[in-house]
Amino acid sequence: MASMDPMDIKVVPKTVLHLAAENLRQAIFSGAFQPGERLVEADLCRRLDISRASLREALRMLAAEKLITLVPNRGPSVAAISWAEAEQIYDVRALLEGEAACRAATRLDTQGLHAMRSALAEFERAVVRRDPAGRLAATTRFYDALLGGCDSAVIAELLQGLVARITFLRARSMQRAGRARESAAELRRLLARLEARDAPGARAAAIEHVRCACVAARAASTGVLAA
Amino acid sequence: MASMDPMDIKVVPKTVLHLAAENLRQAIFSGAFQPGERLVEADLCRRLDISRASLREALRMLAAEKLITLVPNRGPSVAAISWAEAEQIYDVRALLEGEAACRAATRLDTQGLHAMRSALAEFERAVVRRDPAGRLAATTRFYDALLGGCDSAVIAELLQGLVARITFLRARSMQRAGRARESAAELRRLLARLEARDAPGARAAAIEHVRCACVAARAASTGVLAA
DNA sequence: TGACAAGCATTGTCTGACAATCTTATTTTC
DNA sequence: GAAAATAAGATTGTCAGACAATGCTTGTCA
Helix, strand or coil: CCCCCCCCCCCCCCCHHHHHHHHHHHHHHCCCCCCCCECCHHHHHHHHCCCHHHHHHHHHHHHHCCCEEEECCCEEEECCCEHHHHHHHHHHHHHHHHHHHHHHHHHCCHHHHHHHHHHHHHHHHHHHHCCHHHHHHHHHHHHHHHHHHHCCHHHHHHHHHHHHHCHHHHHHHHCCCCHHHHHHHHHHHHHHHHHCCCHHHHHHHHHHHHHHHHHHHHHHCCCCCEC | CCCCCCCCCCCCCCCHHHHHHHHHHHHHHCCCCCCCCECCHHHHHHHHCCCHHHHHHHHHHHHHCCCEEEECCCEEEECCCEHHHHHHHHHHHHHHHHHHHHHHHHHCCHHHHHHHHHHHHHHHHHHHHCCHHHHHHHHHHHHHHHHHHHCCHHHHHHHHHHHHHCHHHHHHHHCCCCHHHHHHHHHHHHHHHHHCCCHHHHHHHHHHHHHHHHHHHHHHCCCCCEC
16 A cells, blocks of 8 residues: 555554554465465464554454454454455446546646556566566556546545455466556556546546456456355 | 344354444444544543453554544544545445446345335335434435345445445434435435336436435535535 | 743553353263 | 264453553743
């Protein structure tokens, strides 16, 4: 959840709890835990070197983000997503991302458009370079610019929440041959519509991109998800 | 957040922390705290008669729901919503509720439709009776049925989150003369489209309802919100 | 008036404890 | 031998109390 406004100075003090949450988040994104795997508080406390009180607060945060599941008296476990759920997420993401693109088409300023262009260029370089980390960073910048331009913190917030929940699906689908290149092409079309100030076109392009991502994710993860 | 599936047996064990969260939620909804009012942990602990550890976990939950704001080293305060933010919420709500209605139009079964009819009838009775609590209960039932019928837990979850954040606006706008009656009429139109299995019409009706609610809220709260 | 320091209030975090609940292994029963 | 009952162990829910770090208020000094 990088800041999407470069002018954004408000740096939230890093409490151990936020640090811990960040670490766990990374661990989950990077697949260090299996989906559905049970987490043991005492264990995590040792590994993160924090007290149980702090840990439990961090866990509540992750639970709110749906990255983990927190069942009373049974403790936390890494969220396991079903394909049905993933599909619902892609659907809503298409809806919201389409809306975001539509709004951004008329609101993005020169600076915002430039940020998107440069992020996309970076993405394409990363594709050529076969650099997953670089792709992820570029994508993040691209979307931060888009969401910044859509001028709705609510949309941005919901989208970031949804995307976080399917991060590992994205990573997986990107590994498929050609998908990264296709993705770049879709994003380029979207950017073209934005530059043309074509709101309906931008919406359509954004929706199309999500649709394609959904199909790719399905193909890449058949049988990998919980029923 | 009432269960929307009558068959739903899974009753989550009530830990003190959940109880406390529920109490605080109610207190905020009912306006027992002023928006922006600072909350003091030690205070709340005494009032709720729980330990600080449990309280802080409960606070994390409410913060995730955006009912309170949690700034490190400054503690919790009741969320103060700006009109700009409220408007964004109404916008997204329209989008999602429209989608939900659209989906529900083709998916709602007889039982679901019946539930909506009966909830609406109850709502209308509550309107005549000038019974705010009754209206709220009926509205909840109406929406639970709608969301159940839209067959997307993700949409339902996001909508409930958004609606919670503008609860006090809804309450306020409903107090305006005639608004409750108008609202009933809008819901009736929506239900008619659903019964006719008219997906686009249902979407339009749902969006129209939210639009009207937004206008009413704006009228009812001019000058009442933070800039 | 405005910068600055002291003092108080409040939060961040830890430790240690114990009862309630869940899980697993063991024993009993048919 | 398989199912049911039981006991043992592991894990979570919750609390109390402590202390340092930070934020806020107020009074002082220029």
